[in-house]
Amino acid sequence: MELRPFSGTYLTNPAAIWRDLLDGPERVHYAEDLGLWLITQHADVRNALGDSDTFRNALTLAPIYDVCPEALSIVMEIDAPPTTAAADAPTHTRTRRALRATFANTAVRVNEQYGPIVRRRVDELVERLIARRGTVVDLVPEFAAELPLLVVVDILGVPAEDVALIKKWSDGQIALIWGQPSPDEQVRLAQGLLDFWRYCQRLVAFRLQEGHPGDDFVSKALRFRDGDDEVLTTDEVASLAFNLLVAGHETTSGLLAHSLDNALSERGRWERLVDNPSGVPALVEETLRFGPAIDGWLRVTSAPVTLGETTIPAGARCLLLIGAANRDSAVFAHADAFDPHRRDGKDHLSFGYGPHFCIGAALARLEAQIALTRLVTEVPGLRLAPEHLNSFKPNVAFRAHRALPVIVETFAQYDDTTAAAA
Template sequence: MTSPTATGTCPFHTAGGEKPVGPLPYYRDTLYAEQAAARAEMPVYYVPDLDYWVVTKYEDCFRILNDHEHFNSVNVAERPVPLHPDAIKILQEGGFAPEPSQASLSAPRHTRIRNAMNSILNVKTFLPLEPQIRALTVEMLDRFEGRNRVDLLEELTYELPAHVIFLILGIPSKDVQAVKTWAGNRTVIDFSPSTTEQQIDGAKNLVAYWKYIKALVQDRLENPRDDFTSRLLEWRNGDDGILTLNEIATLTYSLSFAGHETTTNQLTNLIRELMHQRAAWDAICADPKQIPNVIEEGLRLDGSVIHWRRTVIKDTELSGVALPAGARLMMSFAAANRDPDQFPEPDLLDPARKNARKQLTFGHGMHVCHGAALARLEMKVVLEELTKRYPDMHLAADKPVDHLLSYVFRAATALWVDLGPKAG
């Protein structure tokens, strides 16, 4: 799906003589240039169509992520389009009942749940997975043998992160496609402007998704294994004051989505950017030790999360703009991560950039992404194997890249490449 043409783009204007109005924040290839202009001319601007204030400067976004006195995350999961009553009825009758996600919670409940998550999702859990991640990657790349043109999204970056996170969740390989399809439906109705038809179809899939997760939790309650859900149940130890069964189902549901969709998008975005910025691609082909910092640069330049939301809870000011309690904010990581005050030559993917890890794509502070270390590990393995096999890989010139219509995610619908001769 192609993103819409932005309205209200530069030069900026005011709504009702008061609010500075700027470009729509949906992803398109012109988004970064538009946000750069906004950051220079009016770093906090209003989008009437969405009733959101977009915040573009790094220092402002960093403050929002860490200032819990003036901002909270209650609106993180707010849908762009309210659900149609028929879709709501399907969800209600289907027993769809996940609780607010951890991303939208505040202390002390957030602290209680985060402690449980931190006990399981950590480097000690992720690092032993590297041989399996590499084996999966090699197996997928072996399918390219004898071919030149492939869609990397369809044949590599779409399924690999799902297989990895499902190793942690204990979801069998035979269910990967179904869960990925359900997750894709969730993306459409939770993070994109959806039609009534999409909402009806999405609601049916969400019910199936939720029932699958509930059945998985019940099975692990009766038959514990060495997986994420079983370990949450062990942490709970029968005490609802630690975690309820519905909270465990919600956490499993959330991880089965966030644990692969964002990594799929990030891998795809990074590879596409490296194809455009050949010097960086050639650098990691020659010296794989530069890959970790290139990953940080990819997270900065082409993050899978382009905007994230907060609500003002106490009157405050950002970049000279007064914001009342109740105002809804959209932190533009797409703009903040390219703020020249933080990152000189911000549009350059620089393998040697010393502060690349300051990127905000994984968030910061109490809401920083649990799976950041796993995503970095997956991207490292994929880039190591791709550069080793296909150093001459290029984008297919006659295959333009379209993206999902979303102001939350940068999500390509395909990534066609010409592999070139296999090295060695």
């Protein structure tokens, strides 16, 4: 079969294809167009995520297609050592330990350490939005993409003047690895990625020179390292920063855009949140299940794996379709319905599972919850531009809205029919 992830059909409504794959007779599928094995059932995706001996991470961040020779020669110059998401044990165990010690990752610690940053940045963006009342604003560039980027650069201690560069480079990385760029674009994006890596090395060198006394992530990682390469090398610190700068915002911006879309596309749903903002966390959690920001993730088998009647050979690249697993009827009642009140919602796999479970899950949830709560409170009249139709950037892993135009009104204008239904 072919998945055709860049076709209009898949980009508009991947869930229809996931449903066919889940309900079809075969447990695992080989996508000839991608050269990837597709794993869709919840139990199989969870096992693969959790079994890091058999399903390895080493090639997770390698482009899913053959890049042109000129771009490849530039990519080969990127000598970033693999850490966390791109590493297997024992490097993964060691670098993850360092990350857990230096990057807050429980709800309580995230709220204590990063809550003030998130609240300040949300306030700035909401104030800017309110200043544009009565106009149409695209919430993707003006809110969803900007908030997580500003938060992660604050956490990492990246200078404000470099934010636009970081955005350009990390968008380029997502397109280079999981998109469909032309050969010319591949060369441009590969050059950007190399510049990005060199930038992270310079950031670490600068902090080293300063004596790294600060509260930013890079300084904390250098203090944790304490001059010992057995703990973490300076290039590994740069590599962690390189990964966090991308993982910390491209994902959460997807979560924000999907949450806003789910909240605003049904007026009654938005109005219920305006009346009762305590419903925001449940909406965010159901958004994670229903339309994950990352809906496919790569692994490579280290040994043959038999699933049902099919044996995946050793050395095979597998696409774990997290989006499909989150719609598996064996786990989720009325799986294709968006239902913030469901009881089984927490079983989604949107932050992964097992040893590589997302280190930023608590931060992503906090950002989305604070942002939506502030918007329903301060901009209750917000509504989607009537002519808007969703479309998503061409990508195999990251499902990102191209645009989310809204009309900014600060006063709620209740529609009698939806208010009655609510």
